[in-house]
Amino acid sequence: MNSAFTASPFVGKTFGVTVSRLHKSFGRATVLTDINLDVKPGEIFCIMGPSGSGKSVLLKHIAGLETATSGEVRIGEFDAADPETRNKIHLALVFQAGALFSSLSVYDNLALYPREHRQGNEAGIRERVMHALSILSLEKAVHKFPSDLSGGMKKRVAIARALVMEPQLLLYDEPTSELDPVMSATLTEIIATLREQTAVTSIVVTHDRDLAFNIADRLAFVMDGRIRGLGLPADFKSPADPVIANFLNPVIDLKNPRFKQLENHHE
Amino acid sequence: MNLPTAILSHIGGTLLLLVRTLKYLPTLPRQFPRFMEHCYLIGYTSLPIVTILSFFIGSVLALQSGYSMENFGAKQFIGTLVGLTMARELGPVMVAILITGRVGSAVTAELASMKVYQEIDALVTMNIPPERMLVLPRLAAVLVMMPVLAIIANLCGWYGGALVCQYTHFISVDSEAYFSALKLYMKPRDIVDGLIKAEFFGFVIMLVCCYIGLNTRGGPREIGASVTKAVVTSLILILVLDYFVTKALLFT
Ligand SMILES: Nc1ncnc2c1ncn2[C@@H]1O[C@H](COP(=O)(O)OP(=O)(O)OP(=O)(O)O)[C@@H](O)[C@H]1O
Numbered sequence: 041m042n043s044a045f046t047a048s049p050f051v052g053k054t055f056g057v058t059v060s061r062l063h064k065s066f067g068r069a070t071v072l073t074d075i076n077l078d079v080k081p082g083e084i085f086c087i088m089g090p091s092g093s094g095k096s097v098l099l100k101h102i103a104g105l106e107t108a109t110s111g112e113v114r115i116g117e118f119d120a121a122d123p124e125t126r127n128k129i130h131l132a133l134v135f136q137a138g139a140l141f142s143s144l145s146v147y148d149n150l151a152l153y154p155r156e157h158r159q160g161n162e163a164g165i166r167e168r169v170m171h172a173l174s175i176l177s178l179e180k181a182v183h184k185f186p187s188d189l190s191g192g193m194k195k196r197v198a199i200a201r202a203l204v205m206e207p208q209l210l211l212y213d214e215p216t217s218e219l220d221p222v223m224s225a226t227l228t229e230i231i232a233t234l235r236e237q238t239a240v241t242s243i244v245v246t247h248d249r250d251l252a253f254n255i256a257d258r259l260a261f262v263m264d265g266r267i268r269g270l271g272l273p274a275d276f277k278s279p280a281d282p283v284i285a286n287f288l289n290p291v292i293d294l295k296n297p298r299f300k301q302l303e304n305h306h307e
Numbered sequence: 308m309n310l311p312t313a314i315l316s317h318i319g320g321t322l323l324l325l326v327r328t329l330k331y332l333p334t335l336p337r338q339f340p341r342f343m344e345h346c347y348l349i350g351y352t353s354l355p356i357v358t359i360l361s362f363f364i365g366s367v368l369a370l371q372s373g374y375s376m377e378n379f380g381a382k383q384f385i386g387t388l389v390g391l392t393m394a395r396e397l398g399p400v401m402v403a404i405l406i407t408g409r410v411g412s413a414v415t416a417e418l419a420s421m422k423v424y425q426e427i428d429a430l431v432t433m434n435i436p437p438e439r440m441l442v443l444p445r446l447a448a449v450l451v452m453m454p455v456l457a458i459i460a461n462l463c464g465w466y467g468g469a470l471v472c473q474y475t476h477f478i479s480v481d482s483e484a485y486f487s488a489l490k491l492y493m494k495p496r497d498i499v500d501g502l503i504k505a506e507f508f509g510f511v512i513m514l515v516c517c518y519i520g521l522n523t524r525g526g527p528r529e530i531g532a533s534v535t536k537a538v539v540t541s542l543i544l545i546l547v548l549d550y551f552v553t554k555a556l557l558f559t
């Protein structure tokens with residue numbers, strides 16, 4: 041990657057994220073219980089956990105898209121739930137489902153942020169956009185619309201859109217879930233390189249063990265809306281907690297499939 | 308939540324949306340392309356249906372009044388009746404109803420689907436306020452286009468009435484007599500009142516449709532529900548507010 045991503049005036053200023061005693065319920069359903077996290081500035085922090093455990097909801101709290109039932113999330117010294125915070129900190133969220141603007145072409149999806157924030161002229165914006173697209177091998181899709189893209193392409197456009205924003209805090213919600221192995225490897229490199237060049241803080245929610253173990257400075261496991269484990273990747277190479285061990289290395293036993301066991305369980 | 312509190316909270320929400328949108332008024336000049344795009348969608352693409360419908364409304368108005376006024380020899384005032392009715396009442400109300408159906412529903416559907424598919428959330432994380440990018444240009448465009456559409460509706464309605472008066476055998480008031488009656492009893496104030504009404508309706512429709520679209524929650528099915536809600540609410544508001552605006556305009 042070249043200097044196109046170091047042109048931002050925000051490079052260098054970086055923020056940690058503190059989640060304290062966060063609870064969240066939707067009506068009667070409790071989704072998050074007593075979440076405490078302390079992500080350091082410039083850190084790559086991975087969050088893993090089973091489907092439905094509350095990872096996306098946690099990420100939305102950090103992005104200020106959900107309000108906590110109790111507890112709080114701080115980015116640096118700012119309250120994540122306060123709309124004013126967005127004028128002080130530039131964060132980008134790669135949505136699990138992409139959340140591309142369906143009425144805009146791929147190019148305009150990426151150019152929207154710099155245009156709306158009046159960051160330079162159209163030529164400069166074009167260079168930034170094309171650079172981000174080339175990193176994710178999307179040059180051929182520039183003029184396509186989101187409805188004409190495959191799932192993995194949408195995800196890549198979403199990632200490229202976040203890169204163009206040159207954020208100080210980058211949140212990824214399962215960035216590799218729809219990518220092929222080569223693209224996943226590329227993304228691993230992107231996340232690591234970005235941190236090196238811009239000191240951005242990254243929080244990566246993922247099911248992808250390779251991604252997590254390759255780039256994470258620290259890892260957290262969320263299960264049933266609680267933090268089940270937190271530590272260095274090395275700590276989880278052979279985890280003591282049997283639940284985490286089983287999550288990371290599920291035993292495939294074709295003789296005794298899980299769903300049969302489930303049936304027995306209900307009897 | 309019971310109904311009165313729900314209604315109050317929606318009124319509050321709508322007003323809040325208006326305040327938040329007005330805060331971005333200074334950004335309007337640099338959103339000129341977006342503003343023009345909505346002018347095109349609201350104004351230009353509505354032209355055919357506005358012309359056709361107002362032409363026939365004027366015609367039918369002349370036909371009905373010709374039939375009833377013939378009985379007491381007041382045929383020479385048909386022009387006055389059609390002229391005033393179109394300008395003060397039917398022109399603005401009909402344009403408002405058309406805009407609800409053609410534009411309001413589309414706006415709600417678009418914003419609701421952006422909400423459901425997290426595009427609004429994406430805008431918020433990008434620190435691009437939806438009020439600035441999505442609501443303000445539409446509101447400005449509707450304010451510019453409503454009077455234009457209302458004037459066109461008036462003209463088409465008047466000419467529709469004139470044609471019917473001239474060529475219907477039991478009326479046969481020629482268009483010269485028709486238009487001189489129309490001019491004789493119509494003050495500029497009557498036309499201005501109609502345009503004020505159109506402006507007011509357009510503003511309310513757009514604000515309500517944006518509010519309902521942006522406050523959609525749930526899945527794709529909710530998009531349809533929001534559109535229905537937006538259209539029904541707008542229609543009710545047009546006809547209820549019409550009474551009060553008319554009254555206010557008549558006594559000022
Ligand atoms: N808006 C909402 N209203 C009600 N319940 C919700 C809402 N959003 C999420 N949930 C519930 O919260 C729980 C956690 O959802 P979340 O999307 O955070 O899971 P996740 O850990 O991201 O799973 P996955 O790995 O499948 O993406 C789920 O049970 C979900 O049904």
Ligand SMILES: [Mg+2]
Pocket residue numbers: 095096097136213
């Ligand atoms: Mg998720």
